[in-house]
Amino acid sequence: MAYPITYAQYQEYLKKGEFIGLKCAKCGSINFPPMAVCRDCSGTTLEPVSLKGEGTIRTFTVIRVAPEGKKPPYIIAMVELDEGPYVIGNLEGITPDETGMDLIGKKVRMGTRMVQGDVYSLGDAHVPTFTLME
Ligand SMILES: [Zn+2]
Structure with missing residues (x-):
C-alpha cells in the first residue's frame, strides 16, 4: 500500500509551517494529521490538500x-x-x-x-x- 504522505514528509511539512491533510475521495472528509485510512469511512483513496491552519x-x-x-x-x-x-x-x-x-x-x-x-x-x-x- 502506497502512502500519500509518509510520517517523514509530514514532519518536513510541519518544520516548514505547512499543514498538509488528506482528503478522502469516498466521503470528502479531511484527515489531519495524515493517516493511512480515512477516519470517517475507512476509505483508502486519499489526496493531499493544503490546510490554512x-x-x-x-x-x-x-x-x-x-x-x-x-x-x-x-x-x-x-x-x-x-x-x-x-x-x-x-x-x-x-x-x-x-x-x-x-x-x-x-x-x-x-x-x-x-x-x-x-x-x-x-x-x-x-x-x-x-x-x-x-
Ligand atoms: Zn472517508
Whole structure:
C-alpha cells in the first residue's frame, strides 16, 4: 500500500509551517494529521490538500502535574480546524491562570514547534501548537 504522505514528509511539512491533510475521495472528509485510512469511512483513496491552519477551540485541559521534562502548568487544546479535522496541541502564549472556560469557541492559528525526544517518545518531532487569533 502506497502512502500519500509518509510520517517523514509530514514532519518536513510541519518544520516548514505547512499543514498538509488528506482528503478522502469516498466521503470528502479531511484527515489531519495524515493517516493511512480515512477516519470517517475507512476509505483508502486519499489526496493531499493544503490546510490554512486556523480553527476553533472545542475543549481544553490544564496540565498541572506534568511528565518528566515538561514544565507545568500548560494548556492542551482540542481544536476543530476550519476544514473539519480535530487536532490536539499546546495552546501557547497564554498561561492557565489568565483564562478559563471562555477559551471554548475562540479562534486559533496553528503553528508548530520541535519537541525533543525523551523516554516517552521515539525521538525529536515537530508537533502542532496553537495561539489565540485575537
Ligand atoms: Zn472517508
